Amino acid sequence: MNITLTGAAGNLGSVVCRKLVESGYTVHATDISYRSDLPVKIDVADLLDISSCYRVLESAEAVVHLANHPSFQGREAQRIHNENVSMNFNIFEAARQMGIKNIIFSSSVQVFVGDRHWDEKKETESSLPYLPVDGNVPPLPGNPYAISKNAAEITLRYLSRHWGMNCTALRFPFLIDPEWLEHIREHRKRHGRSGPWPGQNIDEVFTYLLMTDAASLIDAILRAKLTGFRTYFPVALDHSVETPVSEMIAKYFPKVPLRIPAGEIKHLVDISAITNDTGWTPVRVLG
Numbered sequence: 001m002n003i004t005l006t007g008a009a010g011n012l013g014s015v016v017c018r019k020l021v022e023s024g025y026t027v028h029a030t031d032i033s034y035r036s037d038l039p040v041k042i043d044v045a046d047l048l049d050i051s052s053c054y055r056v057l058e059s060a061e062a063v064v065h066l067a068n069h070p071s072f073q074g075r076e077a078q079r080i081h082n083e084n085v086s087m088n089f090n091i092f093e094a095a096r097q098m099g100i101k102n103i104i105f106s107s108s109v110q111v112f113v114g115d116r117h118w119d120e121k122k123e124t125e126s127s128l129p130y131l132p133v134d135g136n137v138p139p140l141p142g143n144p145y146a147i148s149k150n151a152a153e154i155t156l157r158y159l160s161r162h163w164g165m166n167c168t169a170l171r172f173p174f175l176i177d178p179e180w181l182e183h184i185r186e187h188r189k190r191h192g193r194s195g196p197w198p199g200q201n202i203d204e205v206f207t208y209l210l211m212t213d214a215a216s217l218i219d220a221i222l223r224a225k226l227t228g229f230r231t232y233f234p235v236a237l238d239h240s241v242e243t244p245v246s247e248m249i250a251k252y253f254p255k256v257p258l259r260i261p262a263g264e265i266k267h268l269v270d271i272s273a274i275t276n277d278t279g280w281t282p283v284r285v286l287g
């Protein structure tokens, strides 16, 4: 299968590129930045340029679209929002016109976590509609980056509904590699910290995902030949903190409706739909 992979020079894109090549796909890797350590050559292209989008999609049967500004961090709101929205629509619309039926897109957990940052002293309330959460939580974007991801999800739903395309939006949590994860955990243990990681929101429900697991999920989705539109929230099987789940619910989510009795909740996220649809489960469980 011929796949165009955008954002291939990025942190996630490089891991996905290696995984897809290893799995036997013919990968057309593209990015605005160049790097020379991947198994295929990067085709340098700016996805803000519409004509480049048609060129990088030639012969593709599926698009794995990971290129975007990957966060907001309070800077350059217009540029981050506008460029993400433009590059996403440019590539999606070119794919539609060229008859490419399959799109996998890197959305973000930020699509549904609102605009609060956890502050122990203020005891901010969760705005999650239910626990355990899953990929179907309604959007509640709280910054310009999250709005751009929400816009992409709306576009993919439209392409699926009106043009019969098969589109999956992956609402990734914090993506990390194993060494970094162990380092963060060690550091926090030493300093007696147990709340959300810096920059994370309580409604991210103490999640993370290893980059290698994100790559194997993309591989699994391509194999599963999913139809229609779906949003997934794929996470590691453990949490980013070691606090028991019942304590986390009591402390951070006392008013959130529970879909099963608290004592039966093993994880704050239900990934069973992803596993049922694709056969994927995260392989690394640490801590």
Ligand SMILES: NC(=O)c1ccc[n+]([C@@H]2O[C@H](COP(=O)([O-])OP(=O)(O)OC[C@H]3O[C@@H](n4cnc5c(N)ncnc54)[C@H](O)[C@@H]3O)[C@@H](O)[C@H]2O)c1
Pocket: 006, 007, 008, 009, 010, 011, 012, 013, 030, 031, 032, 033, 045, 046, 047, 048, 065, 066, 067, 068, 069, 070, 071, 087, 106, 107, 108, 109, 171, 172, 173, 174, 175, 176
């Ligand atoms: N890293 C995380 O924790 C995380 C979490 C949730 C979602 N995501 C999403 O996953 C994707 C990959 O994230 P990442 O961490 O690898 O980020 P990254 O910045 O390492 O990779 C993004 C790539 O997109 C490329 N790019 C940006 N503008 C471009 C343009 N105009 N034309 C072509 N390429 C362009 C960049 O050069 C970069 O290589 C992003 O869409 C990000 O929003 C990441």
